[in-house]
Amino acid sequence: MTPNLTLVLVASVLVGAGAYLFLSRSLVRALMGFLLMGNGVNLVFIIGSGPAGSPPIVGAGDGGPMADPVPQALVLTAIVITLAMTAFVLALAHRGWQLARDDLVSDDTESARIHARAEADDLGPGADQAHDVEVDDDGDEAVAADHGRTTQDDEPRGEGSP
Amino acid sequence: MTTAYSWMVPLLVVLPLIGAGLTLAAAGRTAVQRAVSLTALSGMAVLAAVLLWASDTQGPQVMLVGGWTATEGIVLVVDRLAALMVIVSTTVTLAVLTYSIGQGASSFDDESDGHSPLPVFHPSLLVLAAGVTTTFISGDLFHLYVGFEMLLAASFVLLTLGGTVERVRAGTTYVLVSLLSSLIFLAAIGMVYAATGTINLALLSDRMGEIAPGTAALLQVMLLIGFAVKAAVFPMSGWLPDSYPTAPAPVTAVFAGLLTKVGVYAMIRTQTLLFPGGQFSDLLLVAALLTMIVGILGAIAQDDIKRMLSFTLVSHIGFLIFGIALGSTHGLAAAIFYVIHHITVQTTLFLVVGLVERVGGSSDSTRLGDLARISPVVGLLFFIPAMNLAGIPPFSGFLGKVGLVQAGVADGSWLALVLVAGSVLTSLLTLYAVAKVWGRAFWSENAKGITGRGPVRGGHHGALGVGVLAPTTALVGVGLALTLVAGPLFDVATRAAVDLMLREPYVVAVLGSGVTP
Numbered sequence: 001m002t003p004n005l006t007l008v009l010v011a012s013v014l015v016g017a018g019a020y021l022f023l024s025r026s027l028v029r030a031l032m033g034f035l036l037m038g039n040g041v042n043l044v045f046i047i048g049s050g051p052a053g054s055p056p057i058v059g060a061g062d063g064g065p066m067a068d069p070v071p072q073a074l075v076l077t078a079i080v081i082t083l084a085m086t087a088f089v090l091a092l093a094h095r096g097w098q099l100a101r102d103d104l105v106s107d108d109t110e111s112a113r114i115h116a117r118a119e120a121d122d123l124g125p126g127a128d129q130a131h132d133v134e135v136d137d138d139g140d141e142a143v144a145a146d147h148g149r150t151t152q153d154d155e156p157r158g159e160g161s162p
Numbered sequence: 163m164t165t166a167y168s169w170m171v172p173l174l175v176v177l178p179l180i181g182a183g184l185t186l187a188a189a190g191r192t193a194v195q196r197a198v199s200l201t202a203l204s205g206m207a208v209l210a211a212v213l214l215w216a217s218d219t220q221g222p223q224v225m226l227v228g229g230w231t232a233t234e235g236i237v238l239v240v241d242r243l244a245a246l247m248v249i250v251s252t253t254v255t256l257a258v259l260t261y262s263i264g265q266g267a268s269s270f271d272d273e274s275d276g277h278s279p280l281p282v283f284h285p286s287l288l289v290l291a292a293g294v295t296t297t298f299i300s301g302d303l304f305h306l307y308v309g310f311e312m313l314l315a316a317s318f319v320l321l322t323l324g325g326t327v328e329r330v331r332a333g334t335t336y337v338l339v340s341l342l343s344s345l346i347f348l349a350a351i352g353m354v355y356a357a358t359g360t361i362n363l364a365l366l367s368d369r370m371g372e373i374a375p376g377t378a379a380l381l382q383v384m385l386l387i388g389f390a391v392k393a394a395v396f397p398m399s400g401w402l403p404d405s406y407p408t409a410p411a412p413v414t415a416v417f418a419g420l421l422t423k424v425g426v427y428a429m430i431r432t433q434t435l436l437f438p439g440g441q442f443s444d445l446l447l448v449a450a451l452l453t454m455i456v457g458i459l460g461a462i463a464q465d466d467i468k469r470m471l472s473f474t475l476v477s478h479i480g481f482l483i484f485g486i487a488l489g490s491t492h493g494l495a496a497a498i499f500y501v502i503h504h505i506t507v508q509t510t511l512f513l514v515v516g517l518v519e520r521v522g523g524s525s526d527s528t529r530l531g532d533l534a535r536i537s538p539v540v541g542l543l544f545f546i547p548a549m550n551l552a553g554i555p556p557f558s559g560f561l562g563k564v565g566l567v568q569a570g571v572a573d574g575s576w577l578a579l580v581l582v583a584g585s586v587l588t589s590l591l592t593l594y595a596v597a598k599v600w601g602r603a604f605w606s607e608n609a610k611g612i613t614g615r616g617p618v619r620g621g622h623h624g625a626l627g628v629g630v631l632a633p634t635t636a637l638v639g640v641g642l643a644l645t646l647v648a649g650p651l652f653d654v655a656t657r658a659a660v661d662l663m664l665r666e667p668y669v670v671a672v673l674g675s676g677v678t679p
Contacts, residue, residue, distance in 0.1 A: 003356075022342065027334055034341050041349045048356025071355060074304050078348055081311045085341055088318050092333060095325045105334045108404045114463055 007047045014040030027093045027103040031086065038082045045071045045078070167216040170209050171225040171238045174248060174295045177202045177209070182288035189281035196263050199284045203259060203291065207252045214245035218654060222661075222671035224301070232672050233365060237301030241668055242658035243498060244298045247427055250502050251298070253640065254419040254509040255291050257633045261513055262287075262412040264629020282319060290316035290416065297424050301672055303351050303361040306428060310347065310392070314340050317421060320413045321405065328408045336405035339391065343398075347388030354381050364672035367435045367665055382437045386429065386446075393425030395483055396453040399476045403460065406475075407468035407525075411516025414468060418475050419509035423501055426482045430497070433486055434662040446487030447577050454480030454588040461595040467515050467525045470599055474551060474592055475508055481588075484581050485566050488573050494659035496565030499652055503550075503558040503644055510547040510637040517543065517634060518603065521626065530603040539626060541604050546638050548600065552593035558644035563589060565652070 014036050021033030049071035054062055056069040093103045100106075181202030188194040217223050222241035226232055240248070262283065293313030300306045318340075322333040355361055357377050358369040370378050391398040402422070406414050457477025464470040482504070485497025515525050521537050522530045534541040550557035563585060570582040644651065661667045 022338070027338075030338055034338075034345070037345050038348075041345055041352060044349055044352040045355070048352050071352070074351070074355070074361075077304070077308065081308070084315060085311070088315065089337060089341075092318075092322065092330060092337060095322075096330050096334065099325075099327050099330060105338075106331050108331070110407075110466060110469060111404060114465070118463065 003047050007043055011040045011043035011047065014043065025104045027089070027096060027105060030105075031089045031093065034089070035082070035086065038078070042075045042078055045075045166220070167213060167223050168225045170213055170216075171223055171240050171299060172227065174206055174209055174213070174240075174299060175238075175292050177205050178288040178292040178295070182285040182292065185284040185288060186281075195281070195284045199259055199288060200256075200263075202288060203252060203256045206291065206295070207249065207256060210245060210249035210252050213240045214242070214249055214654075216240075217242050217245045218657065222668055224671050232301075232674075233360070233362060236305050237362065237364070237672055238299045238305075239301040239668065239672060240299050241661060241671070242654060243427075243430065243662060246498065246502060246654065246658065247298045247423070248295055250505050251294050251420050251423070252291065254505055254637065255287065255294075255416055257637045257640075258412045258416045258419075258509065258513065259287060260633040260636075261415070261516070261630055262410075264627060264631075264633060265412070265516075280323075283323065286316045286319045287416070289313075290320065290420070294420050294424055298427060301363055303354060303363065303366075307344070307347055307351060310344060310424070313421065313424065314344065317417060321409050321417070323410060323413065332405040332408040335401050339401040343388050343391035346384060346391070350381060350384035350388055353384065357381065362672070363431070363435055364669045367669055370436050378437065379441060382432075382441065385432050385436075386442065389425045389428045389432070390449070391425070393422050393429060393483075394453075394476050394479055395449050396456050396476070396480070399453065399457065399479070402476055403464075403469055403472040406472045407466060411512060411519060414472075415509045415512035415516070418471070418512050419505045422475065422479055423482075423505055426479065426486075426501060429483070430486055430494070430662070433489075434494070435665055435668060438489075438663075438665065440487075440489035443487045443489050444577060446483055447581055450480045450483035450487055451581055451584045452480075453477065453483060454584055458588050458591040458595065462591060462598065465526055465528045467518065467527050467599050467603065468512070470527075470595055471508070471511050471515065474595060477588060477592065478504055478508075478551075481563065481566055481585060484585065485569065488569050488578060490569055490573060491656070491659045491663050492572055493566070493569035494662055495652065495656040496562060496569050498655040498658055499558075499565055499648075500562035502651065502655075503562045503641075506637065506641045506644060507547050507550045507559060510634065510641055511544070511551065513634045513637060514540065514544045514547065517626065517630060520630065522603075527599045527602040531606045532604075534604040537626065539631065543634055543638055544604065545600065547641055548596040550641050552596055553589040554593070556645055558641065558648060561645065561648050561652075 018033040018036030018038075018040060021029050021036065024030055024033070049068045051065070051067075053065040053067040054060070056066040096103050181198050184198045185195045188198065213223055217240050222239050224232075224240075225238040227236040227238060230236070290313050293309050293311075293316060296309030296312060297306055298309075300309055318333065318337055321336055322329045351361060354366065357373050358366060360366060360369065370381075387398075394402040406417055409417065454477050457473050457475075457480065461470045461473035461477060464473060478500075481500055482497050485493045485500060488494075517540050518530065518533065519525050521540055522533060524530060546557075550559045553559040553563045566585060567582050570578045570585070
């Protein structure tokens with residue numbers, strides 16, 4: 001089987017460009033990168049399906065060799081799945097926009113706090129001060145304290161439950 | 163090759179999917195949703211038990227979907243390994259479901275004033291169960307991919323329940339990493355098809371040996387990378403501790419139990435069936451060692467109990483990779499036993515942390531204190547699985563680690579012996595990590611003024627209702643029971659490993675003995 005060079009080049013360019021975009025902090029760009037990569041990978045299937053041929057329907061072609069239908073079925077499934085995932089990522093990006101007015105992926109504050117504490121010498125004499133390292137300027141310590149806390153004016157137990 | 167119990171195999175996936183549809187249709191009717199979910203998962207557990215018995219006594223149960231021949235259509239196969247995985251995963255999912263029902267009101271929203279879309283929890287959980295089961299029983303690579311995507315889609319929804327700032331942040335990382343690993347896997351499938359002309363696992367086990375060794379090695383690396391990201395093997399494990407801890411306790415519990423193990427299962431299946439001969443076993447051994455050590459060092463540095471547990475989760479994936487990489491029957495058997503132990507104990511611990519949150523209002527061990535006096539029950543429930551995780555005798559964690567160490571010593575290569583030393587060290591450090599949390603959260607002076615009056619209405623008794631205590635206690639009991647049934651269980655795991663190493667039973671069951679691929 002000799003692969004189709006044009007398709008190989010196109011797939012490579014798509015995956016390369018997609019990988020570049022995927023590394024971006026912006027969620028929308030990363031999504032674009034995912035889409036490009038996904039299309040590149042779909043082309044890999046088409047490359048792998050061998051030479052072109054008549055439609056794989058008995059009696060429909062001209063009697064020549066048929067195209068391999070299996071990879072096309074697989075690609076179709078992959079496209080559908082990619083579409084669903086895209087929808088979810090778009091919803092996520094929208095929610096991120098609602099919350100923060102941008103779509104940049106922020107850092108993990110708890111992780112940053114641990115790092116900061118480690119740099120401030122957790123075991124040294126200054127451990128107590130280092131322990132209360134403030135990470136951000138918007139009171140992430142307070143957020144950590146509220147983590148897992150539900151609001152006090154909840155419904156009584158048993159209603160509105162999952 | 164249809165057998166007497168084949169008709170049960172697709173039901174393992176169909177039941178939760180029908181349940182998901184029904185619960186989605188019954189959105190807002192909590193009682194209906196709960197009944198349907200419980201029925202579906204209980205049904206799955208029963209089916210899985212029957213199929214485990216059937217596959218153990220009568221060989222793998224095979225279902226040809228749509229009546230196509232095995233070489234053309236989709237095949238569903240339940241052998242011992244798949245049946246064991248399905249039964250354990252269904253058990254923990256059932257426990258988590260019961261727990262979340264017991265939690266009652268507002269269990270999934272930290273900050274959104276109870277306005278989060280709760281009706282979506284049950285359908286998502288059932289789709290997750292269906293996806294996980296699909297990956298376990300799938301007989302071809304692409305169906306495995308579809309199973310992965312099903313469980314990923316469900317896990318995305320569960321991880322971002324309520325759409326709070328933290329969860330959107332954590333979800334973004336998780337979503338992107340998952341999608342990337344799926345793409346790598348998908349590309350690998352395309353290349354496998356291009357190289358061999360099939361994606362059926364049983365056929366591939368023959369044809370992989372016939373293609374050029376370099377091509378086969380490339381395919382193996384692609385598949386391994388895709389699965390290793392999902393299984394959180396170092397250095398592809400950075401996403402896990404950042405994304406798991408923000409989710410609600412039941413969700414984290416079910417994730418910890420199932421998602422990474424799906425990657426591990428896929429590794430076991432492909433390594434044994436497609437690429438026997440241990441080509442990359444040294445590389446895998448090194449990855450296993452790094453996963454263990456880096457993971458557990460990360461766990462020691464954490465304050466938050468959930469984050470600590472997420473790091474131990476990563477660390478103990480190393481043990482599983484160790485067993486797989488040895489490539490011996492003994493190593494595989496130990497790995498299979500360890501998977502079962504690990505799923506149970508990690509899920510249990512995350513549920514217990516959920517209880518800690520309900521009692522103490524936080525999962526940050528530096529803010530908690532005196533919990534053992536405030537709530538001895540939670541202390542006991544935490545202590546048993548924590549010791550089990552660290553591998554203290556006579557718990558199942560100890561037995562699994564002994565099996566792995568024996569397999570490593572039997573292997574005898576210097577790298578395997580280093581791994582043995584590494585796993586002992588990791589166990590000790592695990593003990594240190596859980597002991598640190600135990601000392602801080604349960605025994606220490608109450609420095610920050612936690613009164614034991616957690617966020618739950620009704621104070622202490624409200625926080626520890628029977629609805630949340632019973633499932634947690636039951637899972638702790640299952641973890642203890644693993645010790646009691648360790649003998650028979652290890653025998654089943656050994657038989658599963660023997661079959662995996664032989665490859666013959668699986669291939670013959672799928673293709674029939676007379677088929678020449």
